[in-house]
Amino acid sequence: MSDDTVQSGVVRVTQLVDEQRIGRFLISIMVLGFLCQIGDGYDLAAAAYAAVGIARDWHIERSLLAPVFSASLVGMMFGAPLFGFVGDRFGRRAAIIVCSTMCGLFSLATAGAHSLLALAVLRFFTGIGLGGLPTNTIALMAEYAPARARAVLITLMFMGITLGGTVPAVVAALVPNVTWHLLFLVGGVLPIVAALLNFAFLPESMKFLALRDPRHPQLITLARRMRPELSLPDKASFIIATRNAQRFAVRMLFEGKLRWITPLIWMLFITNLMSNFFLNSWMPTLLHASGLSPAQAAIAASMYYFGGVVGGLAIAVALDRGMLGIVGVFMLLACPAVAWLGTPGFSPVMLKLSVFLVGVTVLGNQLGLNSVVGLSYPTAIRANGTGWALGVGRVGAILGPLVGGQLIHAQLPLRLLFLAPIAPLAIGAVAALILRPLARDRFARVEPAQAAEERAAAEDVHADDAHAARAKSA
Template identity: 50%
Template sequence: MNQEVDSQTVRIADLVDEQKIGPFIWTVVFIGFLCQLCDGYDLSAAAFAAIGIANEFGLERHALAPLFSVGLFGMLFGALGFGYIGDRWGRRVAVLSSALLCSVFTLLSATAHSFAMLLVFRFFTGIALGGLPANTVALTAEYAPQRKRSLLITIMFVGLTFGGALPGQLGSIIHPTQWRLIFTIGGLAPLVTVVLAGFFLPESIKFLAVRNAHDPQIVKLARRIRPELNIPVGTRFQILHLAEKKFHVSQLFEGNLRIITPLIWVMSITTLFANFFMNSWMPTLLHSLGLDPHQAEHAASMYYLGGVLGGLMMSLMLDRGRLWVVPLYMALGAAAALFLGQQTHSMALALGVFGVGLFILGTQSGTNALMAVCYPTQIRASGTGWAHGLGRFGAIAGPMTGGELIHMRLHMAQIFWAPAIVSVVGCVATIWLSRAARDRFPTK
C-alpha cells in the first residue's frame, strides 16, 4: 500500500536520503560502473598494447611514454569541457556523448598506420574519456542516500579498476602483433554502454530541480526513487539554492571551498601521478625483471584486485566520517611502492603489486566520493571535472617521469622512489583536507 505524502512540498534531499537501496539506485550505479569499465579498459589498453606497437613502428621502450601520456592530456580538456556540459545541459547528456566519442576514436586507434596517427587518435579518445568520471560520479552522488553515498560511488567507480585489468588478460592470450584487437574491443564496448544508458540512465533529479523546479520529469523520478509513496502531480520539490547561474571558476572557491578546492586538486594530482606511473610502466618493468608475459600479467592483475578492495574499504570509512583514512592510505601507498622496488622474486613482487594497488589505486577509487560530496549540486560535475582535469597533469607526468627514469637505466628500487615521494606530498595535503571537509561527511 502506498503511503500518502503529508505535504505538498517535498525536500529532494529527504526523498533521496530516506530511500531504500533498491533497483532504481542500483541501475544508476550499474550504468555508471559500465561507463567506468570502458574508461578503465581504454586507459590501460595502450600499456598492454605497447610491446606490439613498439615492434611494429620500430620504437625504443622509453619512446612509448607519449603514447601513455597523450590520452591523459586529452582527458584534461575532456574533464573540464564535459564537466561544464554536465552542469549546463545534464549529466546524462554528458555521459552519452562522452561514451559515444570514446567508441569512435578507440576504433580509429585500431586502424592507425603510423605512431603519429595513433597519438592523435589517443588524444581525442582521452578527451572523450575525460567526461565520464566527473559526470558518473556526480550522477551517482545525487541519487545515493547520504548514509551509503561513498560506498555506492566507489562501487560504481571500481568499474575503472576492473576495466583496467581486462586489456592485460587479453594481452596475455594474444600475440603482440595483434595489438589492434585490444583497441577494437575497447571501441565496441562503449557502444553497448551508450545503448543501455540511453534506455535506462535517468537524468539527475537534483539537476532537474535546479534547472526547472516544475519539470514534469521530477515527479516521475521521485516515484521511481520512492515507489512506496503516493506523490501527486502537483507536488512541489524543494532543493537548496534553486537559482541556476552560469558556472564560473570562482564558485569553486566560495566559502570554505577556498581551502577545500586547492587541497582536492593536490590530492588529485598526486594520486593520479602515482596511479598512472604504476599503471603505465608496471607490465614493462615486471617483464624486464625476467618474468615471462603470463607471469607479468598475473602479477599486474594483483594491482587491480588490491585497488578494488582498497577503494571499498576506504568508502566504508568515509561513510562513517573517518576522513583520516585518506592520508593513511597515501602514506601506506608510499611505503608499498618502496617495498615493491626492492623485490625480485615473483611471489614477493605479486605481494608488492597488491600493496600498491590496495593503497594507491584504492585511494583513487575512494577519493572520488570525497570530491563529489565536497561540492554542491550546481557545480558538482564542474568541481569534480576540474579536480579530474587538473589531476591529469599528475597522470601525464607519471608515465613521462617513468620513461625518463627508465631511459636513465636506474635500478627498479630507485625508479619507485618517484611515486613514493609524490604520495607523501599527497598525504600532507589530505591531512589538511580531512580537517577542512569534516562538516561535509556524517559522523558515526
C-alpha cells in the first residue's frame, strides 16, 4: 500500500488485504476455519459407524436407518442458504459460531435418542448447522486471503473435512467395543470446542464491516493486526469496491453476468457432489467384493481422501494463477478414472492406485469448487451465493446414493455400476468449460474494475470530508 493512500486517511481494503504477508494473523483465521471443518467431516463419517451399533441395539434392519441419516443431508440443503443469508446480514463470525454450536448441541442430543423419529429430527437440525458452516468459512477466508493465494488457503482450510472423516475410525480403534452413543458425544464436543475458540479468537470480515460502515471502530484494530508495518491514522476510512448493503433477494444472484454464472456453479456442485456421494456410498461394496481384508480395505479407502488432498491443492494452485479451466479438465479426467475403478480383477496395489486417482479428480475437484464459489460472488452477497450453491448442490448429494441403490437393486454388475458417475461428471465438465470465460475476471490477480471502483469510492470520501471541513469552517 502506498504512503499516499495511508496519509490520505482512506484505506482501500482490497489493496490492504492483497498486499499482506501470509503471517500469524491470516494463518490463525485459516486454522480456526480448519477446526470447524473437522467437526463437519467427523459427523458425516461417524454416521456410517453409528448405524451398525444402532441397528444392533434397537434390533432393526440397517436399511431402515438410510432415510434417517439422510435427514442430515436434507438439513444441510436448507442450512446452507439460510446461514448464507445470516452471514451476509449479521456477519460471517456470528454465523460460524452459531452453526458450530448448533452442530455440537444437536449431536450431543442425538447420543440420547430412543426412536427413529427423534433420531431423524436431531440429524436434520444437525445438518442445518453443518450446511451453514462451509458457507461462512468460505466467505470469511475469501475476504481475508490475498488474491495470490486465496484458493490455496481456502482449500487448506477445507482439509479439515478430510481429517475429520478419519477421526471416527481412530475413535473406533482406540476405544474397544465403542458404542454409537460415544461416537455422537465426540461429534458434539468437537464443534463446541471449535465454537468456543472461534468466539475467543475469530475476527469479523473486514470487507463485511467496511460495507456496513467505512469508519467502523473494529476496522482500524483489524487492519493494524493484519498490517502492523503500516502507519494507519486512527480515523481512517476503509473503502470496499461495492458498497451495496441493500437487503438480499435471490434475484441478486442472477444480475449481470451472474445470470449465467450462478446456474453453471449450481450445475457443477450438483454433478460433482452426486458423483462424490455415489462413490462414498458404494466404494465399500467394491472393496469388499474385491476380496480385500478389512485392513487392506481401510488403507484403500484412505487413498480416496489422500488423493483428494493432492488434487485439491493442485486445483487451488491453478485457480490462484487464473486457470479456471482446470475444474473442467479434472472433471473430464475423472470419467476414465471412475470407469477404471470398476474394472474387475485388480490386484490390491492397482485397486489402491485406482481409488487414489478417483480421489484426485472427484474429491479434489470438490475441494476446488469451494474456492470457485467463494471467489465468484462480490462481498455483499458472497455468503448468500455460496450458501445457495452448497444448498442446491445437496440435491446431488442426496441423489447419488439413491441412484446407486437403484442400480444395485437392478443387480447391475459392479463394472457397469461404476460407469454411472460418468454422466454427471461429463455434464459438469461442459458447465465448467462454459463458466471459464464468464468468470475469468473473478480469478485474476488484479481486478481492474474493482480497483477503479475503490478509487472512485475513495475520491467520494475525500470530497465528502472536504465539503464537511468547509461547512465547519464557515
